Structure formats: structure tokens, C-alpha cells
Amino acid sequence: MNTRSIIRRRSALAVGATVLFAVAATGCSKTQTSGPGASSGGAGGKVKIGLVTKTESNPYFVKLRDSAKAQAGKQGAELVALAGKFDGDNEGQINAIQNLVQQGVKGILITPSNATGILDAIRQAQAKGVVVIALDTETDPADAVAATYATDNTAAGKILGQYVKARMGSTTPQLVTMDLDPSSSVGQQRHNGFLAGMGLAKNSPDVIGSALTQGDQTKSQQAMENLLQRVAGKVNVVYNINEPAARGSYQALQAKGLAGKVTVAAIDGSCSGVADVKSGHFAATVMQFPKKMAEDGVDAVIAYAKTGKKPSGFVDTGSQLITDKPMAGIPSKDSAWGAANCWG
Template structure:
């Protein structure tokens, strides 16, 4: 009976996510219809907007760029797409921000690299541009006008809660594969710290990775002993994930639980484990189409799915609306950003943690 109840709840959650996306698109369609009709009759010119992602190779940002281009045409937006050369390229994003201001754009959609781009964002806002963050809330949140993002803390907690149940009281020997070790990024510490909280491992500074006790008791699931072997930066890439995992295994070859900042990192970690003849439970975040495939194949045990196309759609509609005199969007009650939703994708369902299957996740990956 409990299994049936959880299954029904999962299905309802999936339908709710799809309905939320449909509602947002429907509302946006109303706004787009008004703007496009006016523009088509010569009443209003196209609005200049820049989308600035962290890079243009990560499937997450590729999907976001694709969605933004489609929404730009619908909203009569003249879109310029730019990015850093790779994760960590603050200067690449700063240059793109400065170019947007010089071009006379009305707004910027950005997945901020780190606090290193805050000053450039603030200059753009002083110049009159409306700036919306996507995916990565800046620190502090007030750096931008609003953020459309996953609740990354909750995403990490879902991973941790699921992992604690899977450990079933056994000692957890943990590797934490983060994004950076030299930059402060909210998505980085929120996912990492959320995972630990989900495991029932006390954290110290909630905005700092690696300062928690390295040994102790986890209280999630049946509870048990834990050892944190490492916090290594994988730069959000497969190669980085592999080298980070290799460093962790060199410290302790008995790692049996791996948290990863995203799915490319998880794939790299899996390759390092296989090369060393080891196995471990891997959890991650993104829920992209390839990542869901990795869940189905068993490479990743569970991943928290987010919806970049929805972020791009809502951001594009908001800037187009504001540029034409409309109201500014509001944050989700109780949060300092607009929550675009999250769902845990796994084919190993556990009691007490809502989830959807890889088959269900594949139907809505990236927010399709």
C-alpha cells in the first residue's frame, strides 16, 4: 500500500511539473501575443537582450541557449548569446556584460559564474538594464533584479535523503566532487551542503564547503557512521570529475558514496571508479536528457532534475514585458528567487523520498 501511495504521488508530481510548465507557457503566450501583435503592426521595436551562460558546451547551457533563441522570436526580442570559454571564466562573462551595455540592450539573462562578476552586473543595472539570473542565484541575491532557478539546497537534500536510505545503516565513505575550490558560487555550496543535510550530517557555515566534521554519525535513513574523504573540484566537466575522483581514491580506495555537482562530473567519476576496479553509489544534479540516461543505465543512482528551458522561457518573457512597461516578476513566497521546480529521478525508489522514474524523467528532461 505504501509503495502504491508513493507511486501515485510521484505521478502527481510529474503531472504537476508538466502543468506548471504549461501554465507558464500559456501565460507567456498571452503576453507574447500582445507584444508580437503590436510589434508586427509597427507599434514597438524589438527588445535587445543578452543571454550569458557559463559556457556553450555543457548540455545544460546548450539547452538553455536553444530555448532562449526560440522564445526570443516569439517575444520579438533581438537576442545576443554569449558565454565564458569554460566554467570559471569570470572575465569572459564580464566582457559579455560590458558588450551588452555598450550595445544598448534592455536586459541581460545570466547564469553568473561567481561573485567575481557581481561588480559588472551592478554597473549594468546602474546603466538601466534589467538583469535576471538563471540557474545560479548570485550571492547576494540582490545583485540581480530577480533569479529564476532550481532550489539547489532542496536538490542536494533529495540526493542526500535518498543516499542515506540506500546506505541502509552501513558506514558511508564519502567523496564530494564540487564545482570550484577557488570561487564562491551559490549553486556549489547549496548542492553540497544540501546533500550533507539530507544525509543527516551537521554542517557548519552553510555557505562554505569542506568545513564540516570529517567523521561522525549520519542520521538519515537508519543512520550510521560516515567518513568524508575529500572535497575536490571537478569544474563541472567530465575530465575534471575523473581527475577529482582519482585524487579521492588515492586518499581512500574504499569510497562507496559519491556526490557530484552535475552529471558530466558524475560520468567522469564513474570512469575513474571503473578504471580502479571500484564501485560506488553516485548521486548528482541536473536531470538532463543524457543524465537521465545515465540513471537508466545505472551509472548514476539518482539525480535531482531541474528545468533550464523553463528558466529561459520565464526570463525572456519577463524582460520583454518589463521593457514594454509591464510589471516586474516576483519571487516565490519565502524565497529570494523564483523556484522553477525540482524532482528526484531514480529507478530505485525509497520510502519517504518522492521521486520519478528515469522513463518519467526522460519525458520532461531540460523542461521539454
């Protein structure tokens, strides 16, 4: 082999070694970006966050979604929002979680429709390195997710019950409860809290009727119309899982000429719900703060993506009784305060 051939061969080997080194370096870079704090799971390096709500139509979850999107935008992150078709659509939420994992999100914020039915999907997401955080609604067990940002729903139900009891004075309650799906921890906690606040046992004869409403106004109105065929001359209190249910209950009562004769109470604290308190349609509502839930959840996922540190435990985002007819010893704010702070 002549001198020129030897030189050409050495040059080719050097180039090949350089290419192999570059490929190896690129491979190391991809491996390093696969863990928390490296790859952000979004286009252009943005942290990608998934949100799964119970429905797309309930104003409460609309507020939660809009607040989460706004907070993600402020932080330079990307939010992908999905939802079940209705309150209680566990299968729809399972599909949403699987969809989000395939999209490469770093974290999923979820308001579980079914406190136990969603657990396998959550575990599968966590096995892929996705941090899962509950908003508004606890899982069962609560530690199935890293953390929960929510209203203390038992406390919210209890203060509402205490207020109604104080307002009724010596009158014996004849109570109808318009409830959520029994698989929902929110429904159970609010219902049980309200009964405790009223001083009633679960099987009390003072509970003269109940219905499952899915938190939907139309379903609640229909259910109340059916119940009134049996309890129209007896009922004097209606507990409602949320304000859409309360609005449906009120419309049914109004159609029977019972508006103003029956105490209607709810939990939510939307601007429209506060207006219903001001108009006298509702005796009281308990305000929640979904904006805070959403913001805290988004911030927690971003912190996890950047540092690998997960949030933990239950964080009570607060609640506030709203009424224009305060009762001694029951902390409350009026509808003017409620209008200025609704769902803040």
C-alpha cells in the same frame, strides 16, 4: 524693398520655420524612445535581450541558451548569447555584460560564475537602465539582481542526500564530494544541501575526500583517479555537482573495478543523465528545468521593455528526483518519466 522681395522673404521664413519644427519633433521622438517600453533596443523595433552563461559547451547551458533563443523568437525579440570560457570565468562574464550593454540590450539574463565577483558589472548595467535577471545561479546578495529564476539548489541537494542515506541503510557512508568552484553559490548550496540530507556535518569524518571539478567530465575523472589512490578501498558514495562530473567519476571508478560497488549521485536531469540512471551508472539524479528558467527570464525582460515593470524575488523553477530504485518516503520519478520530461 519692393512687394516681390517682401513676398520671397516671407516664404523663406515660413519654410525655415517648418524645417526647424520637423527637426524639433524628431528630437522629441528620440528622447521618448530612450526609456523602458519605448525603444526596444533591437533591429526593426525588436526587444534585444542578452544572455550570459557560464560556458558554451556544458550541455545544460546549451539547453538554456537554445530555450531562451526559441522563446525570444516566439515573442518577436532578439537574443544575443555570450558566455565565459569555462565555469568560474568571472572576467569573461564581466566582459560579456559590458559588450551587451554597448549593444543596447534592454535586459541581461545571467548564470553567474562568481556570486560576488560579478556585482560591479551588474550595477554598471543597471545604471544604464538595463534590467538584470539571474538564471540557475543566485548572486550574493540575491537582491543584487531584479529577480532570480532557478532551482532551489539547497533543496535539490537535500533530497539527493536523503535518498542516498535511505538507500545505504545501516551502512556508514564513506563519502567523496566532487564539487564546483567555491565561489559559486550553486556549488555551495548543493554541497551543503546534500550533507544536510545525509545528516552529516560539514567537517564530518565520513567525508573522506573532495575535489574541485568545475563541473567538467575530464577534470572530474582526473581528480577521482587521484583520490582513488588514497580512498579506493574505502569510498562507497560519490556526490557530484552535476552529471558531467558524475560521468567522469564513474569512468574513474569503472577503471578501478569499482563500478556498481560505489553509489554515484548527481544533479542535472539531462536526457543523457536519465539514461545513466537507467543503465545503473548513476543511482539517482535530480532533474532541473532550464527550459522554464529561460522562458520565464525572456518573458520578464520583454515585459520590462514594454511596461517598465521589473520582476522581483526568487522563483523556484522546480526539481525532481529521478531513480529506478525508489525508497519509501522519498518522492521520486523513474527513468521513463525522466526521459519524457528531461530538461523540460
